[in-house]
Amino acid sequence: MQPQIPLTRDLVLIGGGHSHALVLRKWAMRPLPGVRLTVINPGPTAPYSGMLPGHIAGHYRQDELEIDLVRLARFAGARLIDGRAVALDPQAKTVTVEGHGVIEYDVASLDIGITTELPQMRGFTDHAIGAKPLDVYAARWRDFLAEAEAKGEAGPVTVIGGGVAGVELAMAMAFALRKAIGKAKVTLIEARDNLTGTGADTRDRLMRALEANDVTLWTGADIAEFTAEGPRLRTGQVIPSALTIGAAGALPQPWLQDTGLPLTDGFVNVGATLLVEGHDDLFAVGDCAHMTHAPRPKAGVYAVRAAPVLHDNLRAVLTGHSLRPYHPQKDYLKLISLGEKSALAEKYGRPWSGPWLWRWKDRIDRKFMSMFHDLPAMDAPAAPTIAALGVAEELGDGQPVCAGCGSKVGPGALSDVLASLPQVDRVDVLTGAGDDAATLDIGGVKQVLTTDHLRAFTEDPALMARITAIHALGDVWSMGAAPQAVLTNVILPRMNDTLQRRTLAEIMRAAGEVFRDAGAEIVGGHSTLGGELTIGFTVTGLAEAPIQQSGGQPGDVLILTRPLGSGTILAAEMQGKANGRDVMRMLQVMAQPQAKAAEILRGAHAMTDVTGFGLAGHLMAICKASGTGAEIALDSLLFYNGALDLAEAGVRSTLYDANFAHAPLVNATGPRGILLHDPQTAGGLLAAVAADQADGLMAKLHEMGIPAARIGHLTDGAPVISCI
Template sequence: MQPQIPLTRDLVLIGGGHSHALVLRKWAMRPLPGVRLTLINPGPTAPYSGMLPGHIAGHYRQEELEIDLVRLARFAGARLIDGRAVALDPEAKTVTVEGHGAIEYDVASLDIGITTDLPQLRGFAEHALGAKPLDTYAARWQDFLRTAEASGEADPIAVIGGGVAGVELAMAMAHALRRVTEKARVTLIEAHDQLTGTGEETRQRILAALNENGVTLWTGAEIAEITKDGPRLRTGEIIPSAFTVGAAGALPQPWLQQTGLPLTDGFVNVGATLLVEGHDDLFAVGDCAHMTHAPRPKAGVYAVRAAPVLHDNLRAALTGQALRPFHPQKDYLKLISLGEKSALAEKYGRPWSGPWLWRWKDRIDRKFMLKFQDLPAMDPPAPPRVAALGVAEELGDGQPVCAGCGSKVGPGALSDVLAALPQAGRDDVLRGAGDDAATLDIGGVKQVLTTDHLRAFTEDPALMARITAIHALGDVWSMGAAPQAVLANVILPRMNDTLQRRTLAEIMRAAGEVFRDAGAEIVGGHSTLGSELTIGFTLTGLTGNPIQQSGGRPGDALILTRPLGSGTILAAEMQGKAKGRDVMRMLQVMAQPQAKAAEILRPAHAMTDVTGFGLAGHLMALCKASDTGAEIKLESLLFYDGALELAEAGIRSSLYDANLSHAPLINATGPRGILLHDPQTAGGLLAAVAPDKADALLAKLHENGIPAVRIGRMTEGAPMISCV
């Protein structure tokens, strides 16, 4: 057996720009043993800027121009930290992530792009928006288009910046508006006396294209402020606009000013090897970098061309080898969208235009995106040629075993073993195995005791710790208890002492925050090294009158506080089949505490948290304990985005078959019925409440931003569940 390679170095990629995306893809083909690779980015996707005007014009769907960083990180074996970098200390070798804390590195690289916000313009934040980030701009633009289409007319639009980006967006918006209304009023504002970024002949062709698209051009127009009515010029004149977009050139991310790094006009100075000047462990690429050896304009082509050199130099820096230089080309082909499916090209000052150029540009753009959409399948290890009977059946189709609650022992095996345990007959153990937590009598005070641990399903140890803590707290909250004390149990993959300290610090910082907010305190624990990251917590809680599973009554309304489908989405993500946006949205929900929901549902007759055995399994436990049946309204259930589509496509969590056999349902059809058996991690609270109190409780849950739904009711009769 090959020994597990210990992790010894942290490589941190800050930003999901084009260079870093290409590095991740290349890294996946030949990872460097001993390196833990981390990507930090605010959001699950990174837009390909070359297709942005086409999206605004209506030629591309948003997903067609977004690099799915969740899927790419999984492919590369990297951890993805969803957050915005806001500080970097090159001496301490840390990068601070908003909402996450400090991440330490041995080698790091910056590829954070630029900003199109104009904070120096009074009123910009209140009455305008930058063309980046794409999510905000695209969402606001779609809302604007829908309003224009519904009313048949559009309010005026203004684009600030007469460079290539500004003219492309102005024509793209004008083109999109002409498809929904006859009157499209778009104004392009440039402070200089003429358009910038191209040669004279190309500029004349752009002016003609602007005119054809009905775009009004203001040059020599210096803006004093942005008002609710539109940009006000220094002359006092206001250019009417209800939708003002900033695209005025390349502005550096402002937090770089506080790093102490060498800068030129706010951009990070790098030499020929892409190392930041004066630092042998920090690189910078893309628009955030200034190449002192070969200054170039801000353009994505240089980031793409720099990626192979960056990849090789990162490996060299991590292995003590020599670095190689990057020699950027002197000029590049500019391909400028003209609103409709037509484009203008320029190189060495010579322009070409026509629909054939759009088709060429489209092929180039789609070919680039295909690198990230069509990732090579990573085949599972081949099964042994000779093995004991039953091995082939257990291996099944070779898909990886799920993590989180999808990796739990099946409910039938667990309940059979627990039922066979001898009981000591202690008077202070009021209730043992069978409920969400054991109930103890400690000197007349009722205390609940529970334990839970999870195999990691995300490479981000802080996020994993947060979700695991909330998952473990579910047993305490569902019994109406106040969390008290916590023991932590952590298994780290094999790594050196430095990485052990870094990883444990991230885990305990995140878990400690969750438990402190819940009113509990971590009082100790245990740690060890193993083959993979596993985090667990043992908790106690105090309660005067615990809510048990046995209190349900016929007629009780059933309330569920969270969507279903996490097991299916996690299984799909491991197979590279889930959308990154869906995965990240789900993780964000899973990482939210449920203390408020538990407080509101304190009047429940019976309550449990929906975890590994799925909604069907945990509802069946309520039915058996309460000696009732249950009825579920399939159409009332909430599901995580993407879960229904994945279930219909045949994606199943590892625990699905065991859950299905343990809690069969009547009339559970389609993907909704399938997901009743889906194992949940940090799932919702399932409460049986008096029917006359259900509406008031739901209203209070909704007032507190909790997406709870009434999913059915408890019924008379034998423990069985039917769906309607």
């Protein structure tokens, strides 16, 4: 048996820019044993700036210009932290992530790009947006264009900045508006006396292209402030604008000023090896870096060419080997979009233009993105040629065992074992195995007691701890109890003492916040090293009259407080088939506490939380305990984005078959019926409430922003669940 390689070094990539994306892809092909790789990025995707004008013009879908960092991180064996870096301490070797906390590193690299926001200019934050971050601008533009199509008209659009980016975006928006409503009013404002960033011949061609696209060019226009009506010039004239986009140059991320790093005009100084000057454990690449040995303009081509050198030098620092230099080319080919499917090229000041250049640019861009959209399949471990009877059947198609609640023992096996337990006649144990939590009578006070643990489905231990805490609290909330005390159990993968401390600190900080907000206190626990990260919590709560599964009555309305489909999406994410945006949206929902929902539903006749055995299994538990049947309206169910499509495509959690066998349904057809058996992690509360109270409860839930749905009702008769 191969020994488990201990983790001994933390490598943190701050930002999901082009260089880091390429490093991740290369790392996946040859990971370095002993290194825990972390990526920090504000969002699950990283847009490719070269295709942004084409997207704005309508030539590309959003997904065609996005690098899915969730898939890429899974491919590289990295943990992805969804958050914006807001501070870095190079002495303590920490980076602070907004909404997440402090992450420690041994070696780190900055690839956080630039911003085109102008917060220092009066009114910009309220009346304009920057072209970068790209996803914010692209989303705002899609809304603006959709509104224009609906109304048949659009207000004027203004772009600030006459460099290549501003010119491209102005023509792209003008083209899209003409295509959508037949006309466009776009103005490009430049403070200097002419367009910037190109040679004279190219500039002349661009000015003709702007005129052909009906873009009005203002040069020598100094903006005094941004107003609701549009930018106001120093002359007092207001340029009317319903949408104002800032594309005036490359501005550094402002928080770099507080890091103590060596900067030039706000950009991080790096030498030939891409190490930050004066530091042997911190790199910087892409637009956020200033190459002191070879200053170059801000352009993606340099980030792409730097990636192999960065990859090799990261490995060299982590293994104690020599670093190699990066020698950037002196000039590069500029391919400038002209709104329609036409482009202009320039190198060494010489321009070319025409539709053939668009086709060339399109091929280059698509080839680059194909490296991330078409990730090579990694070979699964080979099955043994000789094994005991039954091994092949258990391995099935080789799908890895799901994590989260998808890794639970099947409901049939569990219920059979629980039924065989000896019953002890104790007056202080009011209910034992079978309900969401045991109910104890401690000196006349009713206390509920439950335990739960999860195999990690994300490499982010803080997020995993938060979701596991909420998952464990679900049993207490579903019984109408107030959380009281918590014991923690953590299994860490093999790692050195430093990484143990870092990981436990992240876990306990995140879990502590959840339990503290719920009114509970962590009072102790246990930890050990093992094969993989597993987090568990034992929770107690207090309740005057605990809500049990046995209180349901025929006619009760069934309310579910969360969407379904987490097990299928998690299974798909493990297989590299899930959309990263869908995964992150789902994790954000799972990480939200359910205390408010539990408080609103405290008068329910019966309640449970929907977890590993799926909606069907947990509803069946209520039906059996209450002596009722149930009817579910399939069209009323809510699902996480992407879950229905994945179920339709045949993606299943490894617990699906056991759940299906344990709680058969009548008329459960299509992907909606399939997902009734999907194991949920940190799933919603399922409440059976009096029919005359349902509308009022639903109104209160929606007022609190809880995505609850009225999904059916309990019926007379045998414990059978029918779907309509």
